[in-house]
Amino acid sequence: MNPALMSLVLFAALCFFLDTMAGRWWLLAAAESEQRGDRPAERLRRLFVIGFGQQRLLYERGAGWMHVGIFFGFLVVSLRTITLIGRGFSPDFNLPGFDGVVGGFYAGLKDIFATLVILAVLVGLWRRLIVRPSRLHLNLEGVLILLWIALLMMTDLIGDAALFALDPGHAEAGWAVVSSALSGVFAGIDAGTVMLWWKVMFWAHVVLVLAFLNFLPFGKHFHVITALPSVFTMKLTAPAVIGRMEFEGKESFGVGKVEEFSWRRLLDMYSCTECGRCTMHCPTATTGKPLQPRELIIEERDHLYAIAGELQKVGKLKSAGRLDEAKAVAAAIERPPLAGGVIAEDVIWGCTTCGYCQTVCPVAIEHIDHVIDMRRYLMMTEAKMEPALTNAVRGLETNSNPWNAASAAREDWIGELEVPLLREKGSAEVLLFVGCAGAYDERNKDVLRSLCRLMNKAGVDYAVLGTEEGCCGDPARRMGHEYLFEMQAQQNVAAFLKYDVKTVVTACPHCFSMLANEYGQFDLQNLEVIHHSEMLAELLRDGRLKVGRETGKKVTYHDSCYLGRHNGVYDAPREIVDALGLDRVEMPRHGREGFCCGAGGARMFMEEDLGERINQNRVAEAAATGAAEVGTACPFCLTMIGDGIKETDRQESLQALDLVELVERNLVD
Secondary structure, three states, rough: OOHHHHHHHHHHHHHHHHHHHHHHHHHHOOOOOOOOOOOOHHHHHHHHHHHOOOOOOHHHHHHHHHHHHHHHHHHHHHHHHHHHHOOOOOOOOOOOOOHHHHHHHHHHHHHHHHHHHHHHHHHHHHHHHHHOOOOOOOOOHHHHHHHHHHHOOOHHHHHHHHHHHHOOOOOOOOOOHHHHHHHHHHHHOHHHHHHHHHHHHHHHHHHHHHHHHHHHHHHHHHHHHHHHHHHHOOOOOOOOOOOOOOOOOOOOOOOOOHHOEEEHHHHHHHHOOOOOHHHOOOOHHHHHOOOOOHHHHHHHHHHHOOHHHHHHHHHHEEEHOOHHHHHHHHHOOOOOOOOOEEEEEHHHHHHHOOOOHHHHHOOOHHHHHHHHHHHHHHHHHHOOOOHHHHHHHHHHHOOOOOOOOOHHHHHHHHOOOOOOEEEHHOOOEEEOOOHHHHHOOOOHHHHHHHHHHHHHHHHHOOOEEEHHOOOHHHHHHHHHHHHHHHHHHHHHHHHHHOOOOOOEEEHHHHHHHHHHHHHHHOOOOEEEEEHHOOOOOOHHHOOOEEOOOOOOOOOEEEEOOOOOOOOOOOOOHHHHHHHOOOOOOOOOOOOOOOOOOOOOOOOHHHOOOOOOOOHHHHHHHHHHOOOOOEEEHHHHHHHHHHHHHHHHHOOOOEEEHHHHHHHHHHHHO
């Protein structure tokens, strides 16, 4: 072909691309450091399952398979692109091993995938221009990229067709069925014209690929480059898990400037595809509130790019170890505040941390961490909080519970019930972690008493901490008050170590998730944490609890976000309902797609005065199933669903009960 021209095109394109990527790299360097290289085997597994395997895209079958077709087709055809670039230097160039049968097989495979990509692009255009799903932004870039991809495939197929018309005996002609069929279009055309077609398609394909590469970093399709690194560096814990914050040497806490995020948060911004999957079942987005997970990331990204020039200087200075200069440059940047400016406070405080956004995001964006980091800044640096949180904060500070009830009253729920105290018993196989709701909320006291009666009946060796128990710290950490969280956590860790606690049972998914996933940050290792639904299911299986079958009554089970989506406990609660013989009917949003009650993320202690109330939305869905009862496995859910039933005047037709109450109701001797 033309080695000089190919060298010039490659040099110009790659220089421009590397310069752009260097700028993006310096932005990452300006951010805070974070280690994301642990457990490489698990990271590789997720890379193949979520990244290459497109697992989360396939949650939505139609659009998912369309994207899978484009993704894998692009990968397959990219080998031909490399080959074409090589043939720009030497006409006989082939990738190593791609001669003979292997080369022919690949040519056929490439043709099939290129055709599939074109078909998938047509489906994509139909969805964007005709169907227009509400979650998609209708913008020029999305249409342009689809057409661009189609042109890449077409130039390859037509180029090969022209080549086979010139050389019918070409080694690949018998394999590449689509290109061979298309070669008939050139029948009767003189060789010079066909040669021109081949050259035009050749150069068009190479230039389109290189132009595509350089366009990617300037729009939402940057994820083509960053998605796989994003998946590889995703958090390996439950989505709700928040990392421990360093206090020493800090002048401010949380994130008040975009570069105070870790580099992984900036990678989130690079990787957002704007697909809108995160908003589909988001409890705030679907009930008319300001927080829209996609818009949160986009607004942060737009702000990042708006000050990119100055932040790149910060990144270069930090990389050179000139930290004081970097700090001075960052301080001199004129910009609005991130928390409360770029991102409105209503948005920051609106999140219920239900985790739906994170578990469906195909590029593993970690939305909750963005929110909590900004809450930490507002709470701990600016001393700003939702006014309704004042009582909860005061209660946590003085009485170790967000209800602000007397700490000495933490055992009052027991009453005359036989509940062993660990300080008196000395040791027990199982610690029943009561939680603040179980100790202080009137409705949930009934649940804990019912649970203790069942544990007594089954002969479980258990005890409670009583007044030695404090709040698990979930509300404090989720509202962004990290210091207050650590106070609560360390108090409980000390009690666990004092009594050599190995196994904990709790009826609260928030306590469950905190103890199981975040107390390890305080060197509390090898603690087995069991949710009460798991324990009850096991007791029923083992025959230690015997129940009758209550046939005919319809029950729908509401998945707690912190039990289901964050910790994968879906089966045990349903096993309990089924063991009772109840007619279990599922709500449309259940299991992995279960809808939040509205109380997570410390929202239990805030007012909900924007849009539709989340709990009422959920109650309407439960009522539509025709069920007479809503089974819950979380004190927050029980409260919110119960309130929603009252607020919508459904007390005559619907009732909220904890699973333990269903079991006790059907208990037989």
